[in-house]
Amino acid sequence: MEKIKVISPATSANLGPGYDIFGLALSEPYDTITLSRSGGGISISVKGEGANKIPTDVDKNTAGVVVREIIKDFNIKEGVKIEIEKGIRPGSGLGSSAASSAGAAFAMNELFNLNLSKLELVKYASLGESISAGFPHADNVAPAIYGGFTMVVNYNPLEVLHIPVDFEVVVALPDIEVSTKKAREILPDSISLRSMVNNVGKACGMIYSLFKKDVELFGRCMMGDSVVEPYRSQLIPGYLEVKEKIKDLVYGITISGSGPGVIIIPKEGKISRIKEVLDEVWACPVYHTKVGTGIQILERN
Amino acid sequence: MEKIKVISPATSANLGPGYDIFGLALSEPYDTITLSRSGGGISISVKGEGANKIPTDVDKNTAGVVVREIIKDFNIKEGVKIEIEKGIRPGSGLGSSAASSAGAAFAMNELFNLNLSKLELVKYASLGESISAGFPHADNVAPAIYGGFTMVVNYNPLEVLHIPVDFEVVVALPDIEVSTKKAREILPDSISLRSMVNNVGKACGMIYSLFKKDVELFGRCMMGDSVVEPYRSQLIPGYLEVKEKIKDLVYGITISGSGPGVIIIPKEGKISRIKEVLDEVWACPVYHTKVGTGIQILERN
Numbered sequence: 001m002e003k004i005k006v007i008s009p010a011t012s013a014n015l016g017p018g019y020d021i022f023g024l025a026l027s028e029p030y031d032t033i034t035l036s037r038s039g040g041g042i043s044i045s046v047k048g049e050g051a052n053k054i055p056t057d058v059d060k061n062t063a064g065v066v067v068r069e070i071i072k073d074f075n076i077k078e079g080v081k082i083e084i085e086k087g088i089r090p091g092s093g094l095g096s097s098a099a100s101s102a103g104a105a106f107a108m109n110e111l112f113n114l115n116l117s118k119l120e121l122v123k124y125a126s127l128g129e130s131i132s133a134g135f136p137h138a139d140n141v142a143p144a145i146y147g148g149f150t151m152v153v154n155y156n157p158l159e160v161l162h163i164p165v166d167f168e169v170v171v172a173l174p175d176i177e178v179s180t181k182k183a184r185e186i187l188p189d190s191i192s193l194r195s196m197v198n199n200v201g202k203a204c205g206m207i208y209s210l211f212k213k214d215v216e217l218f219g220r221c222m223m224g225d226s227v228v229e230p231y232r233s234q235l236i237p238g239y240l241e242v243k244e245k246i247k248d249l250v251y252g253i254t255i256s257g258s259g260p261g262v263i264i265i266p267k268e269g270k271i272s273r274i275k276e277v278l279d280e281v282w283a284c285p286v287y288h289t290k291v292g293t294g295i296q297i298l299e300r301n
Numbered sequence: 302m303e304k305i306k307v308i309s310p311a312t313s314a315n316l317g318p319g320y321d322i323f324g325l326a327l328s329e330p331y332d333t334i335t336l337s338r339s340g341g342g343i344s345i346s347v348k349g350e351g352a353n354k355i356p357t358d359v360d361k362n363t364a365g366v367v368v369r370e371i372i373k374d375f376n377i378k379e380g381v382k383i384e385i386e387k388g389i390r391p392g393s394g395l396g397s398s399a400a401s402s403a404g405a406a407f408a409m410n411e412l413f414n415l416n417l418s419k420l421e422l423v424k425y426a427s428l429g430e431s432i433s434a435g436f437p438h439a440d441n442v443a444p445a446i447y448g449g450f451t452m453v454v455n456y457n458p459l460e461v462l463h464i465p466v467d468f469e470v471v472v473a474l475p476d477i478e479v480s481t482k483k484a485r486e487i488l489p490d491s492i493s494l495r496s497m498v499n500n501v502g503k504a505c506g507m508i509y510s511l512f513k514k515d516v517e518l519f520g521r522c523m524m525g526d527s528v529v530e531p532y533r534s535q536l537i538p539g540y541l542e543v544k545e546k547i548k549d550l551v552y553g554i555t556i557s558g559s560g561p562g563v564i565i566i567p568k569e570g571k572i573s574r575i576k577e578v579l580d581e582v583w584a585c586p587v588y589h590t591k592v593g594t595g596i597q598i599l600e601r602n
Contacts, residue, residue, distance in 0.1 A: 021502045151509070153502040153522065161509045190491040196528065197321045199497060200504045201454040204322065207508040208452070208462050221454065227497065 003036040004111050005299040008103030009292045010088045011095035012171070012256040012263045013139040016225035017203035023143035023150045024263075026169065027292035029094070032085040033063065033103035035111050040079040042067055048086035050096075062097045062128030063104035069127050070108045080108070091180075092173050093261035098140030101128025106145060106295045121145050123158055133180060140257065147294030149210055163210045167218075168266055168290045170274055172242075174282040176260040178235050183258030186231045198226045219252025219265040229254055236260050238281045245277045304337040305412050306600040309404030310593045311389045312396035313472070313557040313564045314440040317526035318504040324444035324451045325564075327470065328593035330395070333386040334364065334404035336412050341380040343368055349387035351397075363398045363429030364405035370428050371409045381409070392481075393474055394562035399441030402429025407446060407596045422446050424459055434481060441558065448595030450511055464511045468519075469567055469591045471575055473543075475583040477561040479536050484559030487532045499527045520552025520566040530555055537561050539582045546578045 009030040015022040031048075044056040044064050058064035067080050082104065088096040102125040109116045116124070125141035138158060142150040148164040202224035209217035233239045236259050243253050249270035256263040266274055271288055278286050310331040316323040332349075345357040345365050359365035368381050383405065389397040403426040410417045417425070423446050427437035439459060443451040449465040503525035510518035534540045537560050544554055550571035557564040567575055572589055579587050 017501065018505070019501070020498045021505065151502065151505055153506040154525075159506075161506060163509070187494060190493050191497055192491050193488060193528070196492055196497045196500060200318065200320070200501050201322045201452065203501045204319070204452055204504050204508045205454040205460075205462060207505045208464070211512040224455075227494070 001111055001113075001300050003034065003301055004107045004297065005032065005034040006103050006107050006295050006297050007032050008099040008106070008144055008295045010171070011098060011140045011143040012261070013095060014228065014255070014257060015206070015263070016222040016229060016252075016254040017199040017227075018151065018206065019225070019228045020137070020139055021151045021153065022203070022206070023139045023152075024169075025143040025147045025292040025294050026094070026171065026287070026289050028287050028289040029087040031087050031096075031099040031103055032298065033100065033107055034083040035067070035104070035107040036081040037111065038079040038081040042071070042080050042082065044082045044084070046084045046086060048084075049088060050090040051086055053090050054084075054086070060131060062101040062132055065131055066101045066104040066124050066128040067108055070105070070114070070124055074112065074114060076112055080111075089173060091177060093178065093255065093257035093259045094171065094173070095140035095144065095257060097132045098125070098129060098144055101125040102141040102144035103295055104128065110297065110300065118145050119158065119160060122160055126158075143294065145294055147292060149291070151207075163207075165210050165291050167215050168288070170264040170266050170271065171256065171287040171289060172262045172264065172278045172282060172284055173286070174236065174238060174260045174262070174284045176236055178259040180258045183232055183235060186235060187228060188231070191227050195226045198224065215265060216251050219250065222252040222254050222265070225254065232259055236262070242277060242281050245281070246274050249274050249277075302412055302414075302601050304335065304602055305408050305598065306333065306335040307404050307408050307596050307598050308333050309400040309407070309445055309596045311472070312399060312441045312444040313562070314396060315529065315556070315558060316507070316564070317523040317530060317553075317555040318500040318528075319452065319507065320526070320529045321438070321440055322452045322454065323504070323507070324440045324453075325470075326444040326448045326593040326595050327395070327472065327588070327590050329588050329590040330388040332388050332397075332400040332404055333599065334401065334408055335384040336368070336405070336408040337382040338412065339380040339382040343372070343381050343383065345383045345385070347385045347387060349385075350389060351391040352387055354391050355385075355387070361432060363402040363433055366432055367402045367405040367425050367429040368409055371406070371415070371425055375413065375415060377413060381412075390474060392478060394479065394556065394558035394560045395472065395474070396441035396445065396558060398433045399426065399430060399445055402426040403442040403445035404596055405429065411598065411601065419446050420459065420461060423461055444595065446595055448593060450592070452508075464508075466511050466592050468516050469589075471565040471567050471572065472557065472588040472590060473563045473565065473579045473583060473585055474587070475537065475539060475561045475563070475585045477537055479560040481559045484533055484536060487536060488529060489532070492528050496527045499525065516566060517552050523553040523555050523566070526555065533560055537563070543578060543582050546582070547575050550575050
């Protein structure tokens with residue numbers, strides 16, 4: 001194989017009480033990543049949504065770092081040309097950097113026939129996340145690679161649990177800038193034992209609901225976060241207004257990742273009314289999508 | 302029906318990261334509770350394990366309170382004679398008071414044909430828990446009534462999720478007194494956000510493991526509690542020694558409820574060696590039992 005083109009989807013991490021653990025693959029939006037064997041070295045080009053904000057230096061680009069590490073570890077003698085077409089706006093809370101790093105890991109595995117497991121792909125992809133977040137977070141790269149719903153229950157050794165699921169979601173992407181750094185800093189260092197008990201219960205309710213295919217319970221528990229959402233909602237003007245106005249139209253709504261993206265689990269037949277509210281408050285891009293199956297190969301030759 | 306006799310089992314609450322939420326019904330030990338219609342008023346007699354520590358005043362006895370409340374709410378004109386034979390030592394961390402209150406609620410429902418749902422029985426039984434703990438905790442009464450594994454994900458309104466499961470457990474009951482009050486007071490009021498993330502992940506791993514019938518994962522996650530067990534283990538001399546000595550023989554070990562009882566998920570074929578260690582350190586009662594199906598009717602006439 002000389003060249004491979006994959007689509008790597010947006011992902012929604014946290015999902016309320018699953019802060020830093022849960023992640024959900026979406027069908028849309030997505031990045032398109034093309035890797036080609038080349039004479040030598042790594043080259044990166046980026047176009048599409050917010051491309052001007054993304055560094056193309058190998059050591060600063062999340063896909064570049066992943067490709068560099070795999071080339072090193074597997075002693076690959078060729079170079080790789082990376083072409084990224086961003087469909088996911090950077091800084092959206094929809095795993096934009098994770099889509100590129102996960103897509104790069106997945107595509108390298110195919111291009112050089114490395115036979116890496118999904119867990120190993122998550123490990124490599126999370127190296128890309130290190131450079132954007134300072135820690136090899138896996139909560140976005142895991143669902144991009146596994147599809148469906150994932151939870152990262154352990155680092156060192158990395159352990160990812162996967163549940164294939166299938167339901168509709170609506171994602172809104174208000175035109176607000178929220179830095180991941182600020183979104184972390186706004187959270188308290190310590191919380192009450194009562195809040196922990198609440199969040200453990202609600203998060204466990206979500207896992208139960210996925211096995212029982214009970215989307216109502218999933219959404220309700222997702223909204224039960226008493227630790228993260230109350231703080232982060234302060235960074236997203238209009239969020240509480242939207243939440244109040246659509247409460248009867250949805251099973252659940254919460255902030256996607258560190259925001260400003262918002263993930264909504266709609267009730268049946270309520271999509272158009274939800275869109276009206278979102279348009280009224282934010283007049284922003286809205287994706288009516290569903291849980292996705294993760295990275296897909298588009299072309300190889 | 303004039304008389305009903307039920308067995309009401311021990312239960313193990315918390316299970317590590319599921320503090321105040323998770324509960325597991327055991328097959329042994331158990332209380333035997335007999336309710337009979339009587340001319341008027343409520344009478345209580347208690348015999349068996351630690352009977353001398355249990356008040357027989359209706360308003361101070363967990364079963365008495367449950368019977369009193371049901372009589373009041375359903376406007377029952379008869380009296381009830383309550384005979385309790387304790388098989389579960391009070392103050393053991395094995396839901397001794399919960400067994401009596403849950404057994405009383407269950408038996409009242411049968412005796413007077415009240416058609417109460419399991420959730421309603423849990424509500425009544427938790428009223429009994431109020432008098433021993435000051436709050437209508439449902440984490441022990443829920444598994445006694447539902448059997449298997451339960452999680453109390455919400456109070457007001459009460460919401461119990463149930464997973465039927467089936468695996469072996471070993472319970473040790475060292476001869477140590479741990480007051481529930483002291484066991485609560487030793488816990489910190491606040492914890493780090495990192496600790497919460499850890500416990501949410503491990504608790505969710507346990508739910509996942511139950512649906513996947515993966516007892517190894519269940520035990521490993523159960524041992525991942527970084528919030529409660531490190532404090533409560535200080536109240537149980539010998540606990541850390543036992544834990545270290547049996548680590549290769551078990552999938553998991555943790556404190557049952559507020560202790561001193563200890564719950565162990567044994568590896569296959571390791572029971573006798575586990576018992577040797579327990580005998581060496583504590584020389585205490587040990588139950589080799591399994592997850593149970595909750596309260597059972599023994600006789601009715």
